[in-house]
Amino acid sequence: MSHVDEGTLHAYLDGELPSTERAAVEAHLADCAACRGNLTEERSLRERASAVLGSARPTERPAPPLDQLRREPKRSPWRVRRSFAWAASIALALGVGYYMSPNAPVPAADNMSQPFAVAHQRAETNDEERDKSPAPPAAPSPARAPAASRLLYEQRSARPENEVARREAPRADSAAKTSALGRTNAAAPPPRLFDSLSVEARVASGAAAESDRLAPAPAAGAPTMVVDGIVAQKLPATNWPVISRRMAKSILGEEPVGLPGLATRRFRRVPGTEGTIVVEQAIDSSTVIQIFQQPAYPYDSTGSGYANEGRLRVRGNASEQQARERGNRLFARFVKGLRVEIMGPLSPDSLNRLLEQVAPLPLP
Amino acid sequence: MPDDIAEVYRNTYPALVRFLYRKVWDAERAEDLAQEAFARALVHRPENTRGWLFVVAANMARDEARRAAREKRHLTLLKSEPDAVHSSPEEDIDAETRTRRVRAALDELTPRDREALLLWDAGMSYDEIAAQTGLARGAIGTTLARARRRLVEAYDAGQEGGQHVARG
Numbered sequence: 001m002s003h004v005d006e007g008t009l010h011a012y013l014d015g016e017l018p019s020t021e022r023a024a025v026e027a028h029l030a031d032c033a034a035c036r037g038n039l040t041e042e043r044s045l046r047e048r049a050s051a052v053l054g055s056a057r058p059t060e061r062p063a064p065p066l067d068q069l070r071r072e073p074k075r076s077p078w079r080v081r082r083s084f085a086w087a088a089s090i091a092l093a094l095g096v097g098y099y100m101s102p103n104a105p106v107p108a109a110d111n112m113s114q115p116f117a118v119a120h121q122r123a124e125t126n127d128e129e130r131d132k133s134p135a136p137p138a139a140p141s142p143a144r145a146p147a148a149s150r151l152l153y154e155q156r157s158a159r160p161e162n163e164v165a166r167r168e169a170p171r172a173d174s175a176a177k178t179s180a181l182g183r184t185n186a187a188a189p190p191p192r193l194f195d196s197l198s199v200e201a202r203v204a205s206g207a208a209a210e211s212d213r214l215a216p217a218p219a220a221g222a223p224t225m226v227v228d229g230i231v232a233q234k235l236p237a238t239n240w241p242v243i244s245r246r247m248a249k250s251i252l253g254e255e256p257v258g259l260p261g262l263a264t265r266r267f268r269r270v271p272g273t274e275g276t277i278v279v280e281q282a283i284d285s286s287t288v289i290q291i292f293q294q295p296a297y298p299y300d301s302t303g304s305g306y307a308n309e310g311r312l313r314v315r316g317n318a319s320e321q322q323a324r325e326r327g328n329r330l331f332a333r334f335v336k337g338l339r340v341e342i343m344g345p346l347s348p349d350s351l352n353r354l355l356e357q358v359a360p361l362p363l364p
Numbered sequence: 365m366p367d368d369i370a371e372v373y374r375n376t377y378p379a380l381v382r383f384l385y386r387k388v389w390d391a392e393r394a395e396d397l398a399q400e401a402f403a404r405a406l407v408h409r410p411e412n413t414r415g416w417l418f419v420v421a422a423n424m425a426r427d428e429a430r431r432a433a434r435e436k437r438h439l440t441l442l443k444s445e446p447d448a449v450h451s452s453p454e455e456d457i458d459a460e461t462r463t464r465r466v467r468a469a470l471d472e473l474t475p476r477d478r479e480a481l482l483l484w485d486a487g488m489s490y491d492e493i494a495a496q497t498g499l500a501r502g503a504i505g506t507t508l509a510r511a512r513r514r515l516v517e518a519y520d521a522g523q524e525g526g527q528h529v530a531r532g
Contacts, residue, residue, distance in 0.1 A: 066369070
């Protein structure tokens with residue numbers, strides 16, 4: 001046999017030579033030092049190529065259960081999967097929250113990074129309330145919960161200036177929750193999934209103008225928000241550190257939650273907060289919702305108890321409250337041990353309905 | 365009865381994600397597409413599930429590339445905001461740089477060589493690669509030899525040109 005060409009050597013190394021040809025190649029190699037040299041060379045080339053390719057690989061995450069694909073959740077209306085009646089029980093609680101407001105009206109035409117007014121609520125373990133049967137799935141949004149759920153918000157102006165400053169300092173690099181990710185792109189082709197929601201997303205960017213009006217004017221300077229009494233600098237959420245799911249789980253102490261039917265784009269850690277992570281999920285190629293979550297009662301190193309402290313900080317009055325509620329774009333509920341909030345460029349109703357479906361993400 | 369899809373899913377999903385990743389260069393998107401391909405396989409029940417999946421995946425990746433081009437502005441905006449601002453560890457930056465370099469090196473290959481190489485790396489046999497690419501089976505070894513050589517050469521050239529030398 002004549003010398004072995006490079007293609008045959010690769011086929012040989014790949015174990016893809018038919019047995020007769022393979023035997024001939026091996027016989028030749030035994031006699032031909034030149035071809036053995038080539039073989040060594042090609043072997044190392046093959047290994048290098050494989051290593052180069054292997055260095056560009058996605059973080060391997062286990063596949064989601066096949067039966068989830070079987071249902072083709074991405075194509076089915078999300079409503080069919082609303083089965084978490086127990087979920088609505090969150091609404092019945094005393095809330096305390098933060099309120100984020102853009103400091104200046106953003107032109108409605110700029111729909112790339114439209115901020116939304118948000119408010120979050122923290123349910124309280126009020127036995128009396130909890131003992132009531134869970135509300136039906138179509139329960140009103142937390143923001144429109146019964147009077148028992150007195151939603152009181154605090155805002156920057158309600159806090160002594162020095163305290164704000166004290167709290168602000170260590171949080172200088174904190175990021176505000178913003179729906180900057182929930183972008184819409186009018187030039188994009190019609191989204192395949194969640195059509196009605198994404199159409200709404202485009203419309204919703206206009207709705208933010210309303211929240212601008214409702215929002216209290218921040219003192220001055222850079223956009224700020226108040227998170228549990230802490231004034232935070234507003235930074236695009238896209239700058240928050242991306243973490244792995246495993247990391248998210250270890251921060252939360254349990255599996256992160258989200259909408260099981262939606263593609264999970266990434267997990268992020270919210271800077272400047274302890275134990276808050278964000279799950280970003282795509283409704284379509286240009287609409288991303290963010291699901292904020294943190295342990296319901298994180299340990300408070302001051303010993304005062306997070307939830308307790310939260311209640312003590314409540315400020316506000318009824319008319320303020322009503323105004324806030326109209327501007328709400330962020331809703332909260334408890335899922336197992338987590339307090340979960342949802343944000344995105346969708347109407348409050350849609351966000352609320354999505355929130356009802358939030359559940360621990362299926363194990364990949 | 366066509367292949368047991370559950371079995372194929374178990375064995376092939378990571379390879380399909382990897383295959384797609386090297387076409388769309390977005391891990392989440394690659395997973396989405398891989399899952400979409402399997403979801404379609406569940407509906408279509410092809411005879412040769414694995415081969416079918418890779419054909420479908422390659423088509424989806426191509427569509428994705430076209431769509432991405434249309435949405436370029438949007439994507440550029442997203443990607444131009446680096447995640448590294450806050451606390452991205454060293455190795456993440458290294459990984460990003462490496463990925464960029466591998467991507468650039470793969471771009472140096474002809475589409476057919478690249479396809480053969482990616483399919484091989486995804487665990488396809490020469491027979492399967494031949495069926496998918498239309499190449500003669502006897503030409504696969506030569507194609508792969510050429511693809512590997514070009515990949516390594518382009519990668520090394522990129523590394524010399526780069527300002528940051530990482531472990532190859």
